[in-house]
Amino acid sequence: MAPPLGNDVHTIRPEHRHSRRSVLTGVAALGALGALGAAGCTRVASASGENGGDLLDRLRAQGVVRLGIAGEIPFGYIDRDGRLTGEAPELAKTVFKRLGVARVQPVPTEFGSLIPGLNSQQFDVVAAGMYVNAERCRQVIFADPDYQMLDAFIVRKGNPKGLHSYRDVVAKKAKFATGTGYAEIQYAVDAGYKESDILIVPDQVAGLNAVEAGRVDVFAGTALTVREVARRSGKAEATKPFAPLVKGKPHVDGGAFAFRPTETRLRDAFNVELRKLKKSGELFRILRPFGFTEAEMTDMTAKELCRG
Numbered sequence: 001m002a003p004p005l006g007n008d009v010h011t012i013r014p015e016h017r018h019s020r021r022s023v024l025t026g027v028a029a030l031g032a033l034g035a036l037g038a039a040g041c042t043r044v045a046s047a048s049g050e051n052g053g054d055l056l057d058r059l060r061a062q063g064v065v066r067l068g069i070a071g072e073i074p075f076g077y078i079d080r081d082g083r084l085t086g087e088a089p090e091l092a093k094t095v096f097k098r099l100g101v102a103r104v105q106p107v108p109t110e111f112g113s114l115i116p117g118l119n120s121q122q123f124d125v126v127a128a129g130m131y132v133n134a135e136r137c138r139q140v141i142f143a144d145p146d147y148q149m150l151d152a153f154i155v156r157k158g159n160p161k162g163l164h165s166y167r168d169v170v171a172k173k174a175k176f177a178t179g180t181g182y183a184e185i186q187y188a189v190d191a192g193y194k195e196s197d198i199l200i201v202p203d204q205v206a207g208l209n210a211v212e213a214g215r216v217d218v219f220a221g222t223a224l225t226v227r228e229v230a231r232r233s234g235k236a237e238a239t240k241p242f243a244p245l246v247k248g249k250p251h252v253d254g255g256a257f258a259f260r261p262t263e264t265r266l267r268d269a270f271n272v273e274l275r276k277l278k279k280s281g282e283l284f285r286i287l288r289p290f291g292f293t294e295a296e297m298t299d300m301t302a303k304e305l306c307r308g
Helices: 027-039 055-062 087-098 111-119 166-171 184-190 204-212 223-230 264-280 282-290 302-306
Strands: 064-069 103-108 125-131 147-149 151-156 176-179 199-201 218-222 236-238 253-259
Touching: 055 064, 055 264, 064 087, 064 111, 087 103, 087 125, 087 253, 087 264, 087 282, 111 125, 111 253, 151 204, 151 223, 166 184, 166 218, 176 184, 176 204, 184 218, 199 204, 204 218, 204 223, 204 236, 218 223, 223 236, 253 264, 253 302, 264 282
Parallel strands: 064 103, 064 125, 176 199, 176 218
Antiparallel strands: 125 253, 147 253, 151 218, 151 236
């Protein structure tokens, strides 16, 4: 559970420190998630790890693939009409149809439960725009990223403190906030910000509210989500996207589908179709309605991101 917004200090448990970001849902989406949860709780059958796994064959035979989603806009969520949507589910619909699997079925869970749920057979694939990093690559295998992402800040109109990087936040002693489980926690800490001084809020909407109310000077999140939430504000704005420093070097994150380590055949087949969509421009057409721009398209590979 996210801390109350009145808390100014919240310690992040180590296992959450490198999560991409927290669950984000609207009231209507939460209701729909609950309704769908019961339908998606049956475990999938265990797959053989021989010859790259047999899950692809079984998915074709049963005609449906179960997607682990985390109820987060715009990556994978249930809309107000109870329909599965988001950049990852929409991409999954296209790719799996090409692979001979007609339907996708959502299995909602919390973001932190996606990898455990995948590896315990609760669903077939993670379709939540999950960032690829070395820690996760020790637990699952990833397709190549379908998007890349920089960070950005929500600040007061005019950016009075001139905050454009995590180092700026530290140097100017700005009051800093980010979301529960966001990767931005570690980026700020690496820049020298004291973790116990970070205000942790549930999501970017709460972050916007904190900036507008003057409780913090800056909220950090992904460029896409920050851009979308700040554009409706009369008191705050989004900064230009930037790459956080990791080990002293600019770092660009990439989000991708995750598979069980035994299912290399399914992952490889997914990658083949993903590359075709990238080459034809169809991938961008699928992602654009969710706020993605040409700047978020990428040719990065999971292999290079897994190296850290």
